[in-house]
Amino acid sequence: MASETIAITAVPGIDRPISERLHDWIVTVDHKKLGILYIVLALFFLVVGGIEALIIRIQLIVPHNNFVSPQVFNRMMTMHGTTMIFFVAMTVLFGFGTYLVPLMIGARDMAFPRLNAFSFWMTAFSGLLLYFSFIGGNGLYGAGNAPDVGWWAYAPLTARAFSVGHSTDFWTLALIVSGIGSIGTSVNFVTTILCMRCPGMTLGKMPLLAWLNLVMGGMVFLAMSPLTAAQVMLCIDRYLGGHFFDTQAGGSAVLWMHFFWIFGHPEVYVLIIPAFAFLSEIVPVFSRKPIFGYPVMVAATVCIGFVSLSVWAHHMFTVGMNSYANSFFTITTMAVGVPTGIKIFNWLGTMWGGKIEFRTPMLFCVAFLFQFLIAGLTGIMLGASPFNWQLSGSYFVVAHFHYVIVGGILFALFGAFYYWFPKMSGRMYKEVLGKWHFWLFLIGFHMTFDSMHIPGILGMPRRIYTYEPGRGWETWNLIVTIGAVFQATGVLVFVVNLLWSMFKGEPAGNDPWDAWTLEWSTSSPPPEYNFATIPVVRSRRPLWDLKHPDDPDWKYE
């Protein structure tokens, strides 16, 4: 590959003053720079949200702890959830998508570069808006406070009578603004993928990452918009005296739950589908085999996209819906497990008989397979309404969804970080530090979230700031908190690895993994225009065709 590369070195202006280089980053419309900005923003909020998680865990380490007050605990819980979902998970996945999609489909940029920049800055400023509540949450009353209504913000807790001051408004406005940003990014993804593919790349020859981001974009339209609408209604209630969720005037608190979860559950799939996308790119490369069952993979993703829009009320079994609704949402929840299971078998089929290399990205992906399976199984348990009546609102639920989000999404994300770091920075990460990160985080994850299921079964409710001794919860909570320390250490190793490798790592070359998709055909990091000439592809693995002209893929597809 290297011999066929036009050397693009001599980045002009590396010695320019820092203010000018900073200015470049602020006014940029280049998808690669914006992608990196998204990722850096998300890493910053990962640290912030992680500190909030540690505060929560330290408070719960022993019974009757007084590390923080109940009020502060509620704020930490709300901010941790909101930050991690909207400003870490969404943001980092959009970052990877923005960076990778144009490169993988052989385009020079996104379809709407300025919309891309607009969406990023909306996301960044909505994050600032959320955290400004720490200063301005009480308005003119003096010291501020953060929102404390939980990330689901159930009515009527958000009514003016129960949430005085402006902290809830900061939360509402931040989510409206970030929602607009997300919709903008998704419009961009869908348009880019449908209209910017390089010649020869039919829908059936797109890399799976592009396919899955297409489905994710479509889901954001249908999932994120209801949240925006519901937040507008909440604003009307709080500022114009409306009665949408005001039970005193005939409004319904349950309607808010429906609106929130119509967003909330598809949101999980909006987050996990890009994680699936990472796996679908990383597992084949480190198994040295093409992906097993490409069409089935696409079909399963589209299927998940549709079915997951009709499962939301499994978050509400304990509200008291009628038996038809309970049965319907139980059945749809079970049904969404089927395409998800198909995907797991596809990745296993890809690994089966392959020459597996356990580099750091692959380790994270293999851990994903195990953990996501367990998370799916506890999901099926909670999806059965009778079982749910027993365990809803307990730590079992907290353990379940952290298993999905940390054990699934975050592990896939770490894999993606290590896999594409050489492309983004042009340098290799330290493999040893990567392995340390993996094992520390794996041990910490299982200590925390395996153990967390047990106090849930023993009856420990979620959202409590402390608990009585003598209920059999103490040891489990202690282990959970110790695990959190392991995870924090792992993330520290990760950050050190990134920073060190960024400046001191070995040069990576264009294609360190001997991979097959278009982003590896250009230099690392790619030039602003991505490809000197727009590539032409004939199969799903264009670089395989190039490296093996005697046995190209397009003969068999």
Add this chain to the structure above:
Amino acid sequence: MGSAVVAPTRTEPEWILPSRGRVGMFSLIAAESAIFTIFVVAYLFYIGKSLSGPMPKDVLEIPIFNTICLLSSSLTIHLAVGALRNARVNTFGLWWFVTMVLGTIFLVGTGREWHHLIFDKGLTISTNLFGTTYYSLVGLHAFHVTVGLICIVLTMIFALFRKVEPAHSERLDVFSLYWHFVDGVWIIVFTVVYVIGR
């Protein structure tokens, strides 16, 4: 280096992809539809649940004239874009102007209706559930009409200065999709608010 990925020589069929503008606008419309759906669901859910008056059947009058104006503006914008595509710039300007007038009539009509409801009937957004859902849903739609009208007025100004050319017809075609969407939403809002809700 991108050229590295060149397929063996073969006469490929011409590579045609959908228009970015249209796909982007359809995506936006999908997202907007979801927003309107939530407001419509809230309206339908709260029909007849207000604890105090005024009730819809006491105060709402069916805005037939307004509706005719808004819906016919869909036809006139279609004619305008079609004329521009065929390089008949003056005809375009005429139909575009008619579209602008029809849209303005609709907005003024909504304003008069609200004025009547607020000052004569005493219905505000905080009076009861009907007021809350009515002003939100109709207001959300009127907001979209306003955004559309701003774009139409801007284009009209450009047209007056002879800056609109046949080359711009695709962009205006994309915009007309938005305008058709706003009109389509009005059919749903009209049905829900003035037919079912009354």
